Amino acid sequence: MGVWKALILPDGWAPITTYFCMKSGAILGSVRVRHGSNEYIENVIGHIGYETRPAARGKGVASFLLAWVRDYVVPDSAIVTCSIDNSASQKVIENCGGVYLGNYTDESEGTVMRYRLART
Template sequence: MPELITPTVRLQASFLTAVAEFHAEPGQAVPWFVKDVDPAALTDPGPDAFAAYVARVLAERTEAGMRRDAGVPMTTLWWAEGDQLLGRLAIRHRLTPNLERIGGHIGYDVRPGARRRGHATAMLAAALPVAAELGITGALLTCDETNTASRRVIEANGGRLTATEGNKLRYLLPTT
């Protein structure tokens, strides 16, 4: 049964396969987390470069290790079953004014080869208690008006539409 786990080098092969799936997906933008992977982690066949990438992602949970372009600490978790990476999710510990408009507290991606199986809905449900542990009582999530799949995922998890800004829908989800 899939579960949210802390990023680990154990999933290196599956992670790299998922990255290749995202790059090969026709007509879709490559998610930011794929673009953010250290180039050496993608090309070095040994475990050291990938271990350094995983360590960096884990450090992003702290003020000292956070990504400067993100402006907030975030907890990245992987949705996995056994040695198979199915998706990834990031919980932003707080919001900047920009994240309040676009992005919100939680962002998630399911690898192309694992879509349409309920993973995004289950992954978000599993993340809400983690967000609560981080002190987030109501998680803000945003999605494009045209992203029917994300709308369904958010609404299935109790998301309440609070506003529309441009083409972005803003939802508030209880974390408890």
């Protein structure tokens, strides 16, 4: 195990911090926060991305991670997106206070739902 730190990122890439939710040494989920913004972040992938281990889905891990980042990491507000077909993620974002901004269609990612998540 170690800590990795990128010193030089390619042009246009925003630095990312990753946080993990763990129980008994197992990673249940992770959340990434992108620092900075560009058109792709604002419209397609958002400032925050998260995933939950399949065995931990439906147990509140994603909601916990997103709410924690909202309350302790996001400086003011952030864009969060999910695939238009991902109703579970849509529910997580809305339950954490995400305000629907509309859909955006990207050639490589398809149609995503865009939300603004504000610090509480």
